Amino acid sequence: MTSTLAALNQWVDEMARLTQPMRIHWCDGSPAEYAALLAQMLTRGELHALNAQTHPGCTLHRSHPGDVARVEHLTYICTRARDDAGPNNPWMAPQEAHARMDALFAGCMRGRTLYVVPYCMGPIDSPLARCGVEITDNAYVVANMRLMTRMGAPALARIERDGYFVRGLHSTGELDPERRFIMHFPEELSIQSYGSGYGGNALLGKKCHALRIASWQARQEGWLAEHMLIVGIQNPQGQTHYVAAAFPSACGKTNLSMLVPPEDMRRAGWKVWTVGDDICWMAPGKDGRLWAINPEAGFFGVAPGTGARTNPNALAMLDHDTIFTNVATTADGQPWWEGLDGRVPALDWQGRPFDPARGPAAHPNSRFTVSARQCPSFSPRAEDRQGVPISAIIFGGRREALLPLVFEARDWAHGVLMGAAMGSETTAAASGAVGVLRRDPMAMKPFCGYNFADYFAHWLSFDQPDAKLPRVFHVNWFRKGSDGRFLWPGFGDNLRVLDWVIRRCEQRMDAVETPIGLLPDARDLDLTGLDLAPADLSELLHIDRAGWDRELTQLAEDFAAYGPRLPARLEHERRRVLAALNASASPRRAASG
Ligand code: GTP
Numbered sequence: 001m002t003s004t005l006a007a008l009n010q011w012v013d014e015m016a017r018l019t020q021p022m023r024i025h026w027c028d029g030s031p032a033e034y035a036a037l038l039a040q041m042l043t044r045g046e047l048h049a050l051n052a053q054t055h056p057g058c059t060l061h062r063s064h065p066g067d068v069a070r071v072e073h074l075t076y077i078c079t080r081a082r083d084d085a086g087p088n089n090p091w092m093a094p095q096e097a098h099a100r101m102d103a104l105f106a107g108c109m110r111g112r113t114l115y116v117v118p119y120c121m122g123p124i125d126s127p128l129a130r131c132g133v134e135i136t137d138n139a140y141v142v143a144n145m146r147l148m149t150r151m152g153a154p155a156l157a158r159i160e161r162d163g164y165f166v167r168g169l170h171s172t173g174e175l176d177p178e179r180r181f182i183m184h185f186p187e188e189l190s191i192q193s194y195g196s197g198y199g200g201n202a203l204l205g206k207k208c209h210a211l212r213i214a215s216w217q218a219r220q221e222g223w224l225a226e227h228m229l230i231v232g233i234q235n236p237q238g239q240t241h242y243v244a245a246a247f248p249s250a251c252g253k254t255n256l257s258m259l260v261p262p263e264d265m266r267r268a269g270w271k272v273w274t275v276g277d278d279i280c281w282m283a284p285g286k287d288g289r290l291w292a293i294n295p296e297a298g299f300f301g302v303a304p305g306t307g308a309r310t311n312p313n314a315l316a317m318l319d320h321d322t323i324f325t326n327v328a329t330t331a332d333g334q335p336w337w338e339g340l341d342g343r344v345p346a347l348d349w350q351g352r353p354f355d356p357a358r359g360p361a362a363h364p365n366s367r368f369t370v371s372a373r374q375c376p377s378f379s380p381r382a383e384d385r386q387g388v389p390i391s392a393i394i395f396g397g398r399r400e401a402l403l404p405l406v407f408e409a410r411d412w413a414h415g416v417l418m419g420a421a422m423g424s425e426t427t428a429a430a431s432g433a434v435g436v437l438r439r440d441p442m443a444m445k446p447f448c449g450y451n452f453a454d455y456f457a458h459w460l461s462f463d464q465p466d467a468k469l470p471r472v473f474h475v476n477w478f479r480k481g482s483d484g485r486f487l488w489p490g491f492g493d494n495l496r497v498l499d500w501v502i503r504r505c506e507q508r509m510d511a512v513e514t515p516i517g518l519l520p521d522a523r524d525l526d527l528t529g530l531d532l533a534p535a536d537l538s539e540l541l542h543i544d545r546a547g548w549d550r551e552l553t554q555l556a557e558d559f560a561a562y563g564p565r566l567p568a569r570l571e572h573e574r575r576r577v578l579a580a581l582n583a584s585a586s587p588r589r590a591a592s593g
Pocket residue numbers: 247248249250251252253254255256277278300301302303304305306310429477478486489490491494
């Protein structure tokens with residue numbers, strides 16, 4: 001036995017001594033093991049069967065009603081120095097956090113099975129991939145990890161080769177929000193999560209490892225771990241450009257990653273290839289470009305709003321072998337959620353007879369878990385060991401006002417400012433109020449495992465003479481008119497914006513230079529067949545100078561929280577844009593390139 005596997009065995013022994021399980025099960029990741037897990041949960045009532053004719057292999061899990069989203073105020077970064085976690089993270093001293101967690105974990109698995117889940121984030125043979133082991137007493141978590149990661153024997157073999165692994169300890173506990181913590185120890189490469197069985201709180205390979213711990217490692221090792229989808233856009237000339245896009249939780253990543261082109265563009269030859277829908281790890285390649293992998297193997301996607309018009313690719317992958325969480329059901333046992341179709345559900349997400357007076361039938365953060373291989377647009381290059389080269393990075397948020405449909409940064413530093421300045425209205429993906437505008441830099445506010453000031457500096461550091469960096473853009477699909485309706489049709493039609501983005505990357509398209517960045521001339525967007533009122537289009541591309549002045553002034557207040565640790569170059573960039581706004585020259589047409 002290698003020293004790594006010996007260390008793993010020793011850690012499992014220690015955790016078993018602490019948690020006192022009835023038995024220990026080492027997961028091999030086989031189909032038989034997965035089938036047995038599902039069968040067991042169906043028997044115990046932890047999963048419910050769905051209509052086997054319409055949805056073979058599909059099951060439904062109903063969470064505890066108080067455990068249906070991430071809990072950001074209970075999610076801590078436990079670094080020795082408080083400043084290393086930054087003002088962007090709840091912080092606890094490692095010693096105190098360990099003492100609290102040891103007390104919670106003591107004896108918590110009595111009478112239960114302790115599962116050892118070895119997993120690999122990323123294609124198993126990729127130099128960009130990283131491994132971890134999650135210990136959990138929750139079978140639903142194991143089943144989800146089986147779909148979301150490369151789990152079992154191959155991961156164990158890779159851990160043996162790598163010489164280290166991220167250690168994650170999880171217990172369902174009592175599901176009491178008063179006894180719930182998600183602790184990260186980046187200096188120890190470990191995670192401890194207690195008291196929640198939900199998504200990002202409990203599937204430790206996902207946000208805890210692949211973003212919070214990985215972002216810390218990425219900074220030390222010179223790469224990036226980001227809350228981004230990865231999508232390949234194939235144009236009618238047959239060239240495919242890979243785009244990575246960071247939108248906050250429940251702001252459209254899954255939808256954009258598998259969009260179906262509008263009919264006229266599909267006929268013209270446009271194709272879309274899904275590489276990833278939530279997380280992107282990227283590193284500079286020998287050619288100076290950024291190369292990206294999706295560390296995940298499945299999708300944990302938002303159900304509400306997923307319908308035949310909005311996301312037909314998702315619907316096509318969800319009719320078999322999917323785990324649904326907190327959706328409603330029809331009288332004949334099919335999964336249902338708001339936005340799916342016009343049927344009336346029988347049972348709501350808590351299994352009660354549906355009563356519209358009690359709110360939506362499906363929980364607003366209800367989800368599906370499905371293997372990425374079931375996606376009709378899954379990219380043939382999604383499992384390439386070297387990843388895919390990124391042509392453009394896109395930032396975006398849910399902004400009912402101010403932010404135009406699309407604009408481009410003039411260079412990398414401006415792009416980093418664009419990301420750092422991102423704001424978005426909060427969604428049901430995390431507990432707390434919904435629809436509140438907050439600063440969410442690079443869509444990483446809940447996920448950056450260290451001080452944002454250092455994170456911005458890390459982003460800026462990629463600007464090297466030999467680097468061939470992607471162009472940076474910002475989009476907003478959520479602009480609203482004074483009557484409260486979305487001005488932009490969104491979904492498949494978002495490809496019309498990506499078309500402009502890609503033509504910019506190929507240096508085949510001019511742009512209008514403005515103080516906030518480069519915008520499309522309305523005539524340069526392909527809007528064939530789209531019923532968009534000219535007034536709406538001009539609103540979508542309008543720049544409200546007074547509003548931008550307020551936005552950038554407010555940004556200075558938010559930057560002040562980082563003190564002298566904030567890179568001077570970022571503040572310099574903020575001032576440059578503000579000065580350009582105030583100089584207020586009328587827009588002029590710039591050369592392409
Ligand atoms: P997480 O999994 O939480 O990270 O979310 P996500 O960023 O993958 O968001 P997702 O694609 O699941 O979309 C979230 C919600 O926004 C769904 O209800 C979608 O229907 C809706 N949505 C997605 N894209 C668009 C769009 O272009 N326009 C509008 N109006 N709504 C959209």
